[in-house]
Amino acid sequence: MAANPSDIPVPAEGIEALVQNRKYAAGFVTDVESERIAPGLSEDVVRLISAKKQEPEWLLEFRLKAFRRWLSMREPHWAHVEHPRIDFQAITYWSAPKSMANRPKSLDEVDPKLIETYNKLGIPLKEQEMLAGVQNVAVDVVFDSVSVATTFKQKLADAGVIFCPISEAVREHPELVKKYLGSVVPFGDNYYAALNSAVFSDGSFVFVPKGVRCPMELSTYFRINERNTGQFERTLIICEDDAQVSYLEGCTAPQRDENQLHAAVVELVALDRAEIKYSTVQNWYPGDENGVGGIYNFVTKRGDCRGRASKISWTQVETGSAITWKYPSCILRGDDSVGEFYSVALTHHRQQADTGTKMIHLGRNTKSTIVSKGISAGHGQQAYRGLVRVLEKAEGARNHTQCDSLLIGDQCGAHTFPYTEIRNPTAIIEHEATTSKIADDQLFYCRARGIGEEDAVSMIVNGFCKDVFKELPMEFAVEAQKLLQVSLEGAVG
Amino acid sequence: MSQLLQIENLHAEVAGKEILKGLDLAVNAGEVHAIMGPNGAGKSTLSKVLAGAEDYVVTAGTIRYQGRDLAALSAEQRAAHGIFMGFQYPVEIPGVSNMMFLKAALNAQRKERGEPELDAGDFLAWVRHRVKQMKMDPAMLSRGVNQGFSGGEKKRNEILQMLVLEPRLMVLDETDSGLDIDALKIVADGINAMRSPERATILVTHYQRLLDHVQPDVVHVLAAGRIVKSGGPELARELEEKGYGWLQQAA
Numbered sequence A: 001m002a003a004n005p006s007d008i009p010v011p012a013e014g015i016e017a018l019v020q021n022r023k024y025a026a027g028f029v030t031d032v033e034s035e036r037i038a039p040g041l042s043e044d045v046v047r048l049i050s051a052k053k054q055e056p057e058w059l060l061e062f063r064l065k066a067f068r069r070w071l072s073m074r075e076p077h078w079a080h081v082e083h084p085r086i087d088f089q090a091i092t093y094w095s096a097p098k099s100m101a102n103r104p105k106s107l108d109e110v111d112p113k114l115i116e117t118y119n120k121l122g123i124p125l126k127e128q129e130m131l132a133g134v135q136n137v138a139v140d141v142v143f144d145s146v147s148v149a150t151t152f153k154q155k156l157a158d159a160g161v162i163f164c165p166i167s168e169a170v171r172e173h174p175e176l177v178k179k180y181l182g183s184v185v186p187f188g189d190n191y192y193a194a195l196n197s198a199v200f201s202d203g204s205f206v207f208v209p210k211g212v213r214c215p216m217e218l219s220t221y222f223r224i225n226e227r228n229t230g231q232f233e234r235t236l237i238i239c240e241d242d243a244q245v246s247y248l249e250g251c252t253a254p255q256r257d258e259n260q261l262h263a264a265v266v267e268l269v270a271l272d273r274a275e276i277k278y279s280t281v282q283n284w285y286p287g288d289e290n291g292v293g294g295i296y297n298f299v300t301k302r303g304d305c306r307g308r309a310s311k312i313s314w315t316q317v318e319t320g321s322a323i324t325w326k327y328p329s330c331i332l333r334g335d336d337s338v339g340e341f342y343s344v345a346l347t348h349h350r351q352q353a354d355t356g357t358k359m360i361h362l363g364r365n366t367k368s369t370i371v372s373k374g375i376s377a378g379h380g381q382q383a384y385r386g387l388v389r390v391l392e393k394a395e396g397a398r399n400h401t402q403c404d405s406l407l408i409g410d411q412c413g414a415h416t417f418p419y420t421e422i423r424n425p426t427a428i429i430e431h432e433a434t435t436s437k438i439a440d441d442q443l444f445y446c447r448a449r450g451i452g453e454e455d456a457v458s459m460i461v462n463g464f465c466k467d468v469f470k471e472l473p474m475e476f477a478v479e480a481q482k483l484l485q486v487s488l489e490g491a492v493g
Numbered sequence B: 001m002s003q004l005l006q007i008e009n010l011h012a013e014v015a016g017k018e019i020l021k022g023l024d025l026a027v028n029a030g031e032v033h034a035i036m037g038p039n040g041a042g043k044s045t046l047s048k049v050l051a052g053a054e055d056y057v058v059t060a061g062t063i064r065y066q067g068r069d070l071a072a073l074s075a076e077q078r079a080a081h082g083i084f085m086g087f088q089y090p091v092e093i094p095g096v097s098n099m100m101f102l103k104a105a106l107n108a109q110r111k112e113r114g115e116p117e118l119d120a121g122d123f124l125a126w127v128r129h130r131v132k133q134m135k136m137d138p139a140m141l142s143r144g145v146n147q148g149f150s151g152g153e154k155k156r157n158e159i160l161q162m163l164v165l166e167p168r169l170m171v172l173d174e175t176d177s178g179l180d181i182d183a184l185k186i187v188a189d190g191i192n193a194m195r196s197p198e199r200a201t202i203l204v205t206h207y208q209r210l211l212d213h214v215q216p217d218v219v220h221v222l223a224a225g226r227i228v229k230s231g232g233p234e235l236a237r238e239l240e241e242k243g244y245g246w247l248q249q250a251a
């Protein structure tokens, strides 16, 4: 049968078992000795981070400019989220396992405890041959502020693809990094992007040269382990003319009573006819049912369809984090370029999410599609915020937006803020929005056919998310379904 | 003949309003019973109480099914034990394919009964054959459950579910309403195909025309929350002619 996620049966062990075993299964702490700098943020800290990474002068300059800009900026307050003031002086901006100090050359040299962490999370760090028919996935794993390991580097290099930690790219491919870093998200773009540009630690770098289709899926797993530590990941993906890549990102963190900040910047550049597919399954620790703890996920993700007929597609499944503030966007600069945004966001208990996208149509006959599915349960609060902007030269631009909210219970909320700015009269913009509740009659219908309540809820929710899940690579679709199921535990009854 | 269902002095309310007011009904295995009666009499309420809808509260009386008290069983357990209700208004579940729904339902029931679940191949064969029986377009299987189905298609889909799940007690609430003439025949054939000495059927209907195809053993009139008259197949024809007025006066 086709890889249709909603045809995947509800796991046999049943929700009860899943809930008991899983809850937030990624909530453990790895006991490794870390080298961390004292909490606080200053120009000295920025210099220290840059020095630790032995960065060239131009990058230090980039960081310092960003830092100075950040000092002059104010925290944004327009999002539909509420949280206590963040004390930026209480955060540690650099933490790395000591064992990483002299950069292990291969997986064999990596601290087994770190390897074990990723095994526990179900992330394969061995380059074992997978079963027939299953595609290999190359993985880069980032632990607090450093990249721990990247697999399949050689195989990728043979194809001409560069996939490595961004700090390594700064050393090995400075001309590429210098050319593209900050070219999509300028250092002063917004408050959190400026902060990230000043203190970013690690993240992935991908470069796919002209005409190359990346031979396997690439993925990065981000893990925050240390207490009171912020993670400031920086990811940069470039596809030259006619190149293609599919990239996946996963995130987890230990279960803690404090809030931790994750402020990432992701930049994508697609040249002529290039295609980048970027998928995220975000499962940061969401806090407990009373809203204690959890990650503040304040992220700037933007793709630049710089070339003709290029395509950038964002797919995100956001189930974690106490607060999510995230708008993966596309700048449709090249004529005939295509931008897509498929999103499932789930907020349960006291989680808050303000998420959506921006589609900026600059080129002619550019096309964008937005499909946003918001699910709120418990006291979860959720906003979809989307901007479709069509500039003067964008003859024949088209956008279709589908924005649906599903409410479970009556304490939660869903809000939609669609903005459009149309400066070219030939543009065709369609917007559809629905809000529905999981109705009691739907639940009863399922139960009357023998399907238990929890399974029925997860089936109905998965049906609601189908249009997004079908955009995910198969393994991620399964993972996403399981996550939704676990995240919704106790949402009814 | 063994008694499959035995309802005694059933009182049930919904939203604080008493709808069933001392209903008695006994159904033997192998029988087909028709329940007719005026709008709002409580026919759908009875069906939902049997299926285990929680917003319908039984305040007095008992329902025994296969000799055991139904009160202890949840809706999903009742389904697994063979109670099937065909909905008067089947519900839409967008994005969940009919196929996936049927498989989840069948396997959930099998699991509850301690039977092995069917794998994808066996299940496909199981369903395909029945889709053909219902003269349905197989493409319907990949559409969302009842999503955008016409009124008649929804009813036909209910009978497909029944054929797939092979229940023991079928409570079909106005499955004949909204069917065209050919579809009525197909649905009736589906119901007849399920008739067996171990099974029983309760047909809730307003019209004689279904009963022309599915011969009932007993016909009941449900009015104001009680069975006010029972008789043979001729009672249905009498009702068709006279309406319910004469009975309500009597009751």
Ligand SMILES: Nc1ncnc2c1ncn2[C@@H]1O[C@H](COP(=O)(O)OP(=O)(O)OP(=O)(O)O)[C@@H](O)[C@H]1O
Pocket: B014, B015, B017, B019, B037, B038, B039, B040, B041, B042, B043, B044, B045, B046, B088
């Ligand atoms: N949720 C509810 N809240 C209030 N009243 C209800 C509810 N459900 C049913 N009722 C009432 O209970 C009574 C019986 O309804 P029921 O649906 O059982 O009738 P019926 O015999 O099936 O009628 P019909 O032939 O029209 O289908 C009606 O008066 C109806 O309005």
Ligand SMILES: [Mg+2]
Pocket: B043, B044, B045, B088, B173, B174
């Ligand atoms: Mg009715």
